[in-house]
Amino acid sequence: MIARPRSFLLGGHRYSPAVSLLLATPFLLMIALSFILPLAMLLRESLFVPSFSTANYQKVFDEPVYLRVMVRTLRISIVVTAVTLLLAYPLATLMARTRGLMLGLLLLSVLLPLWTSVLVRTYAWLVLLQRNGVLNDLLLGLGLIKTPMQMLRTDGAVVLAMSHVLLPFMVLPLYAALRVIPDDYVRAARMLGAGSLSVFRHVVLPLSLSGISAGCLMVFLMAMGFFVTPALIGGPQQMMLATLVQQQVTELLNWPFAGALVGVLLAFVLALVLLFNRVVRLDRFVGHA
């Protein structure tokens, strides 16, 4: 979580276990109602309704239709993670080198999209990418194309919009990692004769690995369960896991199967988080120096 300064241990009142539990009771009640109970009930639905069976889970992997959605979700999430990493690195590098007002403006350009509604950003992409939208108008005007291109409901559009929406989640951990690399290291490497590429490969890249893995994990996890943007930008050919889950619930009322889909997603997400064994550093998204 957040690094605790050592001096902190000195002062302040320490509450007894009983009082601590009392303070945590409202939290427990709330999280039981809106987190533990719903997830437990959904998983129960997938395994024990009407009686214990793993048939719903087998269906996820046995039927080609569903397997295809899983594979597509995985593929799009990997591409989005790679695209955001490529876009985030130069921006985070610039931010790490910048100070003062300019840094404030750069941070604003990351935080404003981060905190703007996902729906607003997705809607903006719809407007840009429609058949009679801004991008088609521009390309027609420049004479690059003769007839408007079909951009919505393509893999490219889904990847583009998702990368845009998830980019801040890559920039912030990268920036946090790059900011703390001392300038001296780069200067020392330069003095010893390393070129720019060599400095990057042997000094900056290894030291920013923590930020890279944190950002990639965050973006990949969010992409795997992403609902709004693929649902609105993509068509049936781009259906991802979340839209499949929604369809099973709202159109087919097939709760046991929807529960199994969520169960698979949860197992995957938990495995990744445990594998990387790092707590998601939320403090990077809520506050910045």
Added chain:
Amino acid sequence: MVVNAIAYGITVFLLLPTVLIVPMSFGSDQYLRFPPSGFTLHWYAAYFADADWIDATLFSVRIALLTALVATVVGTLVSIALVRGRLPLKPAFELLVVGPVIVPNIALAIAMFLVFDRLRLTGTTFGFVAAHTALAMPFVVFTILASLYRFDADLERAALSCGAGPLQAFALVTLPQITPGVISAALFAFIISFDEPVISFFISDLNHRSLPRKMFEDIDYNISPTLAAVASMLTGLTLLALLIGHFLKRNSVRP
């Protein structure tokens, strides 16, 4: 230099889509165009004249205000227990705090739909506030934890040794010091609730829709320029909230 140019290009990429919507929302065409032809406030007027939009907005404002209040109170209490308490099973609590951000929203959303439907909580203010409070909790707790760690706890110890009771020391010394953190936590909770599209998609009912749910429907069925007006206003509000948050943080950092 090349890297810097690319980096500035990426900030343009980040900002451009939402920024382009703003001038387009003032355009007088039936379809959104860039550059917009003419200038009109028609689409803003259409928003304010439409009872559906206003109802959804007021519903969302109510939910977001209540979520901010509940999440901040509950979050402050559990943060204190985490920092100052001898909480049994502390790692389990920490896991529960980050849980809602690790579990994908779609999973939480249909799970809540399943349970809230049976408890008749869909479409109710209570249901929305309970759902959004869980979602905002990780951000609220982390914000408050950060300000508790920043606060010089020796001040509290000084109050205690001068004869204040634990409650008095907290209310008169600690709480005023962490107030900026608590307020920005409330701000985060408000934005998270107000903008939350996925859970709202499932736990809305026909008569009680949140603003994101109404936007989702409109984007899916009729892309009218009214949406551009709504989107522009939401972007403006986000900017305002960020500036307020920045101002709060500035004031909370003391030498």
